Amino acid sequence: MESDANVTRKTDLGWKHGYLADPKNKNDVTCKYCGKVAKGGINRLKQHLAGGYRNITECKKCPEHVREEIIEFMAQKKNARETIDMTHEHDMTDFDDEDEMLMGTEPTGKRKQNSTPTSNAKRAKQVGPMDAFFKSPSQSTAKQKTLNESYKKEQRKKACAEFSKWMYDAGIAFNxxxxxxxxxxIDCITRAGIGMKPPSAYEARVPFLKQEVENTNEKMRNHRQEWLKTGCSVMSDGWTDRCGRTIINFLVNCSKGSMFLESIDASSYSKTGDKLFMLLSKVVEQVGESNVVQVISDNGSNFVAAGALLMAKYKHLYWTHSHH
Ligand SMILES: [Zn+2]
Structure with a gap:
């Protein structure tokens, strides 16, 4: 099925999933899974397996892990190519199958031109990271722009569909x-570019969490300094959770914004003004009694009673209720 002439070509991962029905015609690669003939070499076959390319339909029969492996492989090759472009080493012999960078190009004519590997024509087609900043006359036509736009639209659709699939899989709230x-x-991922290694569960659980806790502490330090300077308000928001517990969230507001302080199971506190007063004064002490200008809570009778007690204890402090 495959001739020796293809030995160099067979190093490409794509050859694990396709073959030449006619060894003399290296342009027509048959998909092992669905039998479709990719007219545009091994590169086109990979696009068929990866899906989301406008040159060729997506393979409906290729296993998901193969699709993923191909996408990863293509991204790595593209990365490697861009790195080489960046270092100005333009010897591209390792990538002799990879000359279709622009998905919008019509391959047939160019493919024939390129079948003799004189590489000047080929080099002219290679796209490096800087190319986005320089218009080449042949690419600056309106037609090319339209093709790029519709290609981008397709890519976005694909990305969003896959992203949503992951959300359904993992049970992530739409909100x-x-x-x-x-x-x-998302902006950061886009900037990191193709082939970015996603964060592992370990990374999210350990180093990045640690880093974020540190960031949050830093922010809190800034807020605390602001409380000292200009004073702050303590806001409480009570609600009942699914188990019937009374939960009170405490937030501190200052000129730098609101900060979540803590969430307390107040089931045993909230019934009487006395106990609620004890809870509120504990929070006031925690924030620093001299910093707290105002305490805001809802206007339940227990809160009204607790508010009166608070104002009696801290002379400079006002209790205010929010309307529900
Ligand atoms: Zn197929």
Whole structure:
């Protein structure tokens, strides 16, 4: 099936998943899974397996792990190529199958041109990281722009579909997408580029968590300094959880913004004003009684009673209720 002439080509991972039906025609690679003939060499076959390319339909029969392996392989090759471009080593002989960087190009004519590996024409086609900043006359046409746009649109669709799939898999709340931190994360991933190694469970659980706790502590230190300078308000928000417990969240507000302080199971406190007063004064002490200008809570009778006791104890402090 495969001739010796293909020995060098067979180092490409794609050859594990496709073969030449006619050894003399290196352009037509048959997919092992669905039998589709990729007319555009091993590169086109890989696009068929990876999916999401406008040149060729996605393979419906290739196993998911193969698809992932191919996507990873293509990303690594692209990375390697970009690294080489960056270091100005333009000997691209290792990538002789990889000359279709632009998915929007029509391959047939160019492919024939390139079948004799005189590499000047080929080099002209290679796209490096800096190329985005320089328009080449042949690429600056409106048509190319439209192709790029529709290609980008397709890529976005694919990325979003895969991302959503992961969310359903992992049971991530849809609301998580509304977090501003999510947009920041996506921007950073985009900047890191193709082939970025995702964070491992260990990394998220240990080093990055440690780092984030440190960041949060740093922010809290800033807030605490602000409390000292300009004073602050303690806000309490009570709610009942699914088990019927009364939970009170405490937040501290100052000119730098609001900070979550703690969440207390107040089931045993909240019934009487006396006990609630004890809880509130504990929080006030924690924030620093001289810093607290105001305590805000809801206007349940227990809070009203606790508020009166607070104002009696701390002369400079005002208790205010929020309307529910
Ligand atoms: Zn296939």
């Amino acid at each position: 998580a997408l509304n977090y501003p931190s999510f947009k920041v994360a």
